[in-house]
Amino acid sequence: MENIVIVGGGVAGLTAGYHLSQKGIKVTVVEKEDRPGGLARSFGYGDFIFDVGPHRFHTDDQKVLRFIKMVLGPDSVSIPRSSGVYFFGRYHEWPLRLSTLFKLPPSLTFRVAKDLVHRRRRTGSSFEDYIINMYGQTLYDSFFKIYTEKFLKHNPAKIHSDWAKAGIDRAVIDKKMQANTLFSLIRKTLLPKPVETEFIYPTSGGIQLFSDRLAAEIEKNGGEIRLKAGVAEVAAGKKKVEEVTLADGTKLNPDLLIWTAPIDLLCRLLEVEEPRLSYLSALLYNAEVKGEPTMPYQWCYYGQEDIVFNRISIPRNFYKGTAPEGKTGINLEVTCREGDLVWNDPEKLSSVVIEDMRRVGLIPSPDAVKALHIEKAVNVYPIYELDYLYPLQRILNHLSYIGNLLLLGRTGTFWYNNMDHSIAAGMDAAEDIVSSQRQGIHPLYHRNDFWA
Numbered sequence: 001m002e003n004i005v006i007v008g009g010g011v012a013g014l015t016a017g018y019h020l021s022q023k024g025i026k027v028t029v030v031e032k033e034d035r036p037g038g039l040a041r042s043f044g045y046g047d048f049i050f051d052v053g054p055h056r057f058h059t060d061d062q063k064v065l066r067f068i069k070m071v072l073g074p075d076s077v078s079i080p081r082s083s084g085v086y087f088f089g090r091y092h093e094w095p096l097r098l099s100t101l102f103k104l105p106p107s108l109t110f111r112v113a114k115d116l117v118h119r120r121r122r123t124g125s126s127f128e129d130y131i132i133n134m135y136g137q138t139l140y141d142s143f144f145k146i147y148t149e150k151f152l153k154h155n156p157a158k159i160h161s162d163w164a165k166a167g168i169d170r171a172v173i174d175k176k177m178q179a180n181t182l183f184s185l186i187r188k189t190l191l192p193k194p195v196e197t198e199f200i201y202p203t204s205g206g207i208q209l210f211s212d213r214l215a216a217e218i219e220k221n222g223g224e225i226r227l228k229a230g231v232a233e234v235a236a237g238k239k240k241v242e243e244v245t246l247a248d249g250t251k252l253n254p255d256l257l258i259w260t261a262p263i264d265l266l267c268r269l270l271e272v273e274e275p276r277l278s279y280l281s282a283l284l285y286n287a288e289v290k291g292e293p294t295m296p297y298q299w300c301y302y303g304q305e306d307i308v309f310n311r312i313s314i315p316r317n318f319y320k321g322t323a324p325e326g327k328t329g330i331n332l333e334v335t336c337r338e339g340d341l342v343w344n345d346p347e348k349l350s351s352v353v354i355e356d357m358r359r360v361g362l363i364p365s366p367d368a369v370k371a372l373h374i375e376k377a378v379n380v381y382p383i384y385e386l387d388y389l390y391p392l393q394r395i396l397n398h399l400s401y402i403g404n405l406l407l408l409g410r411t412g413t414f415w416y417n418n419m420d421h422s423i424a425a426g427m428d429a430a431e432d433i434v435s436s437q438r439q440g441i442h443p444l445y446h447r448n449d450f451w452a
Contacts, residue, residue, distance in 0.1 A: 004026065015427055019434075024222075042207055046324075050284070068210070086301065087304055159386065163383075239402060241404055260408045264278075277382070343376070
């Protein structure tokens with residue numbers, strides 16, 4: 001293998017590129033942004049550092065854990081998890097604790113208990129069916145339905161149950177705290193001592209440090225990192241990608257193309273039928289705030305319809321050095337579609353974002369916000385519409401005939417995952433390529449390989 005081109009400089013592509021370059025293979029990473037990292041990059045404004053949402057390292061895979069620690073070296077800290085959820089006008093610990101039961105309206109608690117002992121099972125395959133079967137009608141109506149409609153901009157009855165399996169269950173993070181039925185949810189809240197989850201977070205440059213170090217090692221090993229380099233064309237014969245043309249006219253001739261950019265973009269460039277797949281993008285309102293954090297949470301979900309943001313994260317609660325002394329950075333995420341009215345004019349929401357910060361107690365008054373920086377993140381979440389499996393499988397079958405193409409990562413495989421999953425996938429891909437275990441280097445990872 002003389003030359004491998006990796007389109008997309010996110011965690012999966014950089015991890016694969018690092019391991020391949022360590023074996024002496026020529027790697028060229030092509031990234032359209034001005035820095036590596038993809039969805040795991042950071043923004044700096046003076047002494048403030050913000051990530052694209054609440055990024056942190058956590059894994060049960062010891063191989064992945066050793067790799068993360070090796071890359072970060074001494075420049076990391078281990079911190080306990082602290083996360084919350086806001087609904088019915090109050091903050092609650094997430095995962096739920098015993099104290100949560102006493103904060104809910106009594107009528108809601110009664111109806112939740114009634115769901116536990118008496119409910120009919122639904123037979124459909126929608127998000128709505130899955131949540132009602134697992135948690136009951138009351139919790140679905142009072143939180144999951146409202147949050148999902150607000151977050152995805154879709155009717156939960158038209159979203160596949162895989163979104164719940166990937167999103168709701170994964171939000172708990174620690175398998176020891178999984179609560180995938182109403183009974184287990186209540187049982188977990190009654191534990192005398194909740195399971196404590198530890199995270200790893202960099203002590204320099206935010207989560208960006210991980211990607212920067214991988215990129216530096218790739219270049220040190222003779223590879224190339226091309227930033228601000230969009231892909232304009234992909235030319236393929238019947239069984240092989242022949243040429244990749246960048247936006248600046250540069251032409252690359254890969255022996256193997258590892259594609260971690262959106263799968264629908266690849267289909268467009270190959271001029272094959274595009275799958276009916278779509279991604280949700282996000283606006284990130286990064287607020288510089290005077291004063292200490294008003295809450296201990298590293299991140300918090302907001303399920304109420306009248307709060308414009310879906311989720312916030314406080315980098316300083318991951319690592320104090322992400323903000324100057326006596327100040328706090330708060331990242332507020334608003335999901336939208338690329339090209340819609342909010343995306344095209346995000347400044348219109350600025351005053352609403354700040355007022356909602358005051359309403360939920362993140363700031364004492366609007367004057368506490370000294371600066372508000374707006375960043376755009378495209379293709380952040382794959383949307384699992386009810387029939388998404390059919391077009392996805394059809395396009396995977398079509399692309400499987402291209403013998404030197406490998407799909408990888410969150411957007412390359414339409415897979416709603418965490419950083420540790422992308423790292424593991426990148427490591428496995430590099431190992432398979434180097435060991436030549438795949439005859440002809442057969443490309444496509446199927447999502448069930450990961451979600452089993």
